[in-house]
Amino acid sequence: MAVNLLLGLQWGDEGKGKIVDVLTNDYDIIARFQGGPNAGHTLEFDSIKHVLHTIPSGIFHKTAINLVGNGVVIDPVILVKELKNLDKFDIDYKSKLLISRKAHLILPTHRLLDAASEASKGKAKIGSTLKGIGPTYMDKTGRNGLRIGDLELSDWKERYRNLANKHEAMIEFHGVELEYDLKALEADFYEAVTILKELTFIDSEEYIFEAQRQGKSILAEGAQGSLLDVDFGTYPFVTSSNTTAAGACTGLGIAPNKIKEVFGIFKAYTTRVGSGPFPTELFDEDGATMAKVGNEFGSTTGRARRCGWLDLVALKYAVQINGVTQLMMMKGDVLSGFETLKICTAYKYKGKEIKHFPYNIEPENVEPIYTEVKGWSQDLTKMSKKSQFPNELNDYITFLEKELETPITIVSVGPDRKQTIHM
Numbered sequence: 001m002a003v004n005l006l007l008g009l010q011w012g013d014e015g016k017g018k019i020v021d022v023l024t025n026d027y028d029i030i031a032r033f034q035g036g037p038n039a040g041h042t043l044e045f046d047s048i049k050h051v052l053h054t055i056p057s058g059i060f061h062k063t064a065i066n067l068v069g070n071g072v073v074i075d076p077v078i079l080v081k082e083l084k085n086l087d088k089f090d091i092d093y094k095s096k097l098l099i100s101r102k103a104h105l106i107l108p109t110h111r112l113l114d115a116a117s118e119a120s121k122g123k124a125k126i127g128s129t130l131k132g133i134g135p136t137y138m139d140k141t142g143r144n145g146l147r148i149g150d151l152e153l154s155d156w157k158e159r160y161r162n163l164a165n166k167h168e169a170m171i172e173f174h175g176v177e178l179e180y181d182l183k184a185l186e187a188d189f190y191e192a193v194t195i196l197k198e199l200t201f202i203d204s205e206e207y208i209f210e211a212q213r214q215g216k217s218i219l220a221e222g223a224q225g226s227l228l229d230v231d232f233g234t235y236p237f238v239t240s241s242n243t244t245a246a247g248a249c250t251g252l253g254i255a256p257n258k259i260k261e262v263f264g265i266f267k268a269y270t271t272r273v274g275s276g277p278f279p280t281e282l283f284d285e286d287g288a289t290m291a292k293v294g295n296e297f298g299s300t301t302g303r304a305r306r307c308g309w310l311d312l313v314a315l316k317y318a319v320q321i322n323g324v325t326q327l328m329m330m331k332g333d334v335l336s337g338f339e340t341l342k343i344c345t346a347y348k349y350k351g352k353e354i355k356h357f358p359y360n361i362e363p364e365n366v367e368p369i370y371t372e373v374k375g376w377s378q379d380l381t382k383m384s385k386k387s388q389f390p391n392e393l394n395d396y397i398t399f400l401e402k403e404l405e406t407p408i409t410i411v412s413v414g415p416d417r418k419q420t421i422h423m
């Protein structure tokens with residue numbers, strides 16, 4: 001059985017968690033392939049909002065197995081908090097949640113290093129979520145990291161100590177004032193590791209091979225968005241993993257020829273949290289309206305998200321890099337009430353009109369070129385089928401499908417599971 005992929009096509013926060021939750025009934029296994037608790041996947045049903053950071057978004061369904069893959073970085077302290085939240089809902093995570101032995105651990109000193117590194121950058125800071133993501137992936141690629149499987153070895157504390165000592169020297173090197181109580185952080189860490197060790201650690205790639213052999217259906221769940229990919233995103237204002245489709249191969253051990261559908265999730269407009277270029281960013285009333293109506297605040301950090309019009313140049317780039325086969329448009333309801341909608345269909349780049357996503361999209365090089373379309377005024381949030389859509393929304397969808405040469409198969413009109421329209 002083939003594997004389907006689901007990933008974000010913009011700068012994250014597209015609403016991947018909601019769609020994974022909606023699609024989970026169709027799958028035996030939901031598998032996260034990269035990122036860590038910098039993610040905040042929001043799900044809403046029965047009038048309750050759930051935010052997951054590490055745990056795959058299929059956990060609320062009865063039968064699906066949820067796998068945290070080797071490409072993910074895990075902070076035991078945050079994961080244990082997530083587990084405690086699940087306790088309230090009587091979720092049997094001891095049998096439904098599996099963790100790859102090859103996933104790397106975020107240590108307390110990784111978080112401190114992240115903070116020291118950001119502080120030392122001053123104005124040039126990335127705007128990191130400060131969850132220790134960059135330093136943990138640095139240790140992974142530098143071949144120094146500690147992995148989940150190491151927790152089963154007798155000398156893991158010694159290895160932790162050696163690495164933490166090195167991190168402390170690195171923190172000092174940054175030359176910034178950072179107040180912390182490592183003893184207290186370590187106490188929390190050790191306590192969380194004890195709880196974490198009650199979960200099931202597996203050789204996840206073998207588990208995936210076997211599941212494929214048995215014809216099980218697998219949905220690989222991405223985190224962040226394509227424009228935050230460490231290779232293809234707006235470097236250096238990116239995260240430290242491959243958020244694009246190839247990341248699912250390395251982050252789970254899935255061969256490229258086993259991937260069938262690639263579901264690309266995007267918002268009907270664009271948002272970005274943290275620093276970095278954003279060509280269609282709005283600094284006016286329209287941007288403020290999107291932020292307010294769309295409740296655009298980070299689910300991990302609470303930071304206000306920057307808002308702007310839909311950038312089709314960037315979206316097309318993401319569709320191509322990921323080989324997207326189906327698009328899913330989120331938050332169409334937020335655009336209700338705009339008389340005119342703007343869609344960026346090209347960039348003016350160093351004075352010339354271009355249609356591709358160039359090396360450098362800093363504002364001094366890039367100016368968006370917009371196509372204007374008519375907006376709609378109807379409230380979409382109560383609609384339950386496509387036939388209720390206003391003509392202008394249908395025109396917006398048709399325009400995007402044509403430009404992106406890919407069908408839009410789901411339109412989301414609100415945060416609840418039920419506010420999902422299959423086209």
Ligand code: IMP
Nearest residue numbers: 012013038039127128129238239273274
């Ligand atoms: P880091 O991955 O926490 O180091 O953050 C690097 C950049 O990616 C920052 O601009 C963050 O705001 C952004 N980022 C990381 N994770 C997410 C996410 O899940 N949604 C949106 N932006 C994110």
